[in-house]
Amino acid sequence: SYELTQPLSVSVALGQTARITCGGNNIGSKNVHWYQQKPGQAPVLVIYSDTNRPSGIPERFSGSNSENTATLTISRAQAGDEADYYCQVWDSSLYVFGTGTKVTVL
Amino acid sequence: EVQLVESGGGLVKPGESLRLSCAASGFTFSSYSMNWVRQAPGMGLEWVSSISSGSSYIYYADSVKGRFTISRDNAKNSLYLQMNSLRAEDTAVYYCARDDLYCSGANCADAFDVWGQGTMVTVSS
Numbered sequence: 390s391y392e393l394t395q396p397l398s399v400s401v402a403l404g405q406t407a408r409i410t411c412g413g414n415n416i417g418s419k420n421v422h423w424y425q426q427k428p429g430q431a432p433v434l435v436i437y438s439d440t441n442r443p444s445g446i447p448e449r450f451s452g453s454n455s456e457n458t459a460t461l462t463i464s465r466a467q468a469g470d471e472a473d474y475y476c477q478v479w480d481s482s483l484y485v486f487g488t489g490t491k492v493t494v495l
Numbered sequence: 496e497v498q499l500v501e502s503g504g505g506l507v508k509p510g511e512s513l514r515l516s517c518a519a520s521g522f523t524f525s526s527y528s529m530n531w532v533r534q535a536p537g538m539g540l541e542w543v544s545s546i547s548s549g550s551s552y553i554y555y556a557d558s559v560k561g562r563f564t565i566s567r568d569n570a571k572n573s574l575y576l577q578m579n580s581l582r583a584e585d586t587a588v589y590y591c592a593r594d595d596l597y598c599s600g601a602n603c604a605d606a607f608d609v610w611g612q613g614t615m616v617t618v619s620s
Contacts, residue, residue, distance in 0.1 A: 390557070420604035424540070431590055431610035432532075432540065437597040438604050475540050479605065482554050484530070484542035 391480040393487035400493045401466045409490045411459040411476030419478045421459040423452060427472045435474075436461060466494050497521035497609050499591050504614030511581055511618075517574040517591030517611055525569035528552075528594035530607060531576050533587035533616075541587070544576065545594065559585075581618045588613040 394412040401407035411421060421439050424432035435446050439454040449464045463470050471494045476487035503515040517529070531543040544565040545554045553565055564577040574591050593609035 420602065422604070422606040424607070426540075431612055432592075432607070433610075434606055434608050437606040438599045438602055441597065441599050443597075443608065473539075477540075477542075477606075483556065484545065486532075486540040486542060489539040 390483070391478070391485050393476055393478065393485055395474075395476060395487040395490045397488075398491045398493065400495055401463070402495050403468065404465055407463040407466050407470070407492055407494075409461040409463075409474050409492065411461070411487045412457055413459075413478065415457060416459050416478065417454050417456045419454075419480065421452070421454050422477045423450075423461045424475045424477065425470075425472045426475065432475065463492070466492075468494050470494055497593075499593065499609055499611035501589060501591055501611045501614035504589065504616045506617045506619065507581055508620050509582055509618055512577070512579045513581060513616060515576040515578065515589055515591075515614060515616070517576075519572045519574065519593075522593070522609075524567075524572040525549075528605065529567060529574045530592045530594055531565060531574075532590045532592055532607070532610075533585075534590070534613075535584075535587040538587075543589070546574070578616070581616075583618050586616060586618050588615050 423436040425435045426432040436452040440452045451462045474490050498520045500518045528547045530545045546565045562580045566575045590613045591611045592607035594605045595608045
């Protein structure tokens with residue numbers, strides 16, 4: 390089955406840039422979505438199809454996808470960006486979530 | 496307001512059954528595929544099952560295939576998950592999530608854009 394690997398944690402200084410990776414075999418050929426989940430809350434879609442932001446998501450959130458790695462970038466990180474982030478793809482009639490990354494804003 | 500509200504969670508013993516429900520409001524339920532996603536305590540998200548708008552296409556994660564059954568009643572704007580032969584490893588918060596098609600130019604893909612608040616299922620003797 391298809392696997393998506395994310396770093397367990399990423400730390401970023403307030404106002405700086407955080408990059409969260411999502412590794413998968415030839416993930417560049419797939420559409421990658423990213424979700425943000427804050428403690429005790431349901432996930433929220435922040436990036437769809439590699440690079441696109443749903444309405445209401447700040448421009449500080451951006452994405453890219455190439456070869457074996459997709460990346461979620463959070464620019465000018467704010468305290469409110471502290472959360473768990475998950476990547477997701479569709480593969481062989483199954484949805485697959487990444488292992489999740491905890492982002493800490495210092 | 497677009498909303499999904501899960502119910503039916505609780506404490507059950509291994510081997511027992513439980514039926515979860517998800518009530519949809521604020522959108523045309525019958526036009527969307529729907530999903531169940533679960534999250535074990537302190538763990539990540541795990542997709543469980545999907546059902547297309549007209550119930551023609553149904554998919555399951557390998558971990559629940561043969562034990563769980565997804566269904567929907569479009570007249571009642573409701574999604575269901577029948578869970579049989581429950582195991583301790585099924586303990587989790589279960590979310591229902593709406594599946595919508597997002598397009599960027601000619602490139603389209605389904606993403607989960609509306610989620611419920613979740614219902615807790617605990618399987619323990």
